[in-house]
Amino acid sequence: MKEFYLFVSILIGLVSTYDGYMLYKAKGQVIRNKIIVLTSSVEFLWVLLTFYMLFSVNFSNIEILVPVLFAAHNVIGWVYSFVFYPIPKNATPLETLDIQIPRWYTVFGLCFGIVFTVTSSMVFALYS
Numbered sequence: 394m395k396e397f398y399l400f401v402s403i404l405i406g407l408v409s410t411y412d413g414y415m416l417y418k419a420k421g422q423v424i425r426n427k428i429i430v431l432t433s434s435v436e437f438l439w440v441l442l443t444f445y446m447l448f449s450v451n452f453s454n455i456e457i458l459v460p461v462l463f464a465a466h467n468v469i470g471w472v473y474s475f476v477f478y479p480i481p482k483n484a485t486p487l488e489t490l491d492i493q494i495p496r497w498y499t500v501f502g503l504c505f506g507i508v509f510t511v512t513s514s515m516v517f518a519l520y521s
Contacts, residue, residue, distance in 0.1 A: 400521070403510060408432045413502035422494075455519070455520060
């Protein structure tokens with residue numbers, strides 16, 4: 394199970410890189426298409442699996458870096474979103490997508506995807 398998690402983390406890193414690139418390319422405007430919805434859903438499901446893996450699998454000191462990195466990135470993103478982009482009380486779901494994400498955060502998301510892909514690849518190659 395651990396090897397599967399580490400291998401698929403490489404693919405998730407590529408998905409995160411793609412999401413970050415698309416957001417950067419769109420200049421921080423949230424994109425509404427089926428591919429982005431699919432990749433975002435996959436990433437959300439992966440973070441749920443990540444939390445499960447963190448508490449149920451014995452990772453080595455280096456292997457633990459992969460799930461901790463992904464979990465931390467998501468928690469930081471959620472906190473950032475809730476603090477700086479609160480949802481108005483009477484907003485419709487489509488109105489919540491009409492936000493402008495700062496350029497620095499789009500670059501951060503893109504860089505995270507690259508770093509996570511490389512980290513996952515190295516950990517998988519060296520420790521699986």
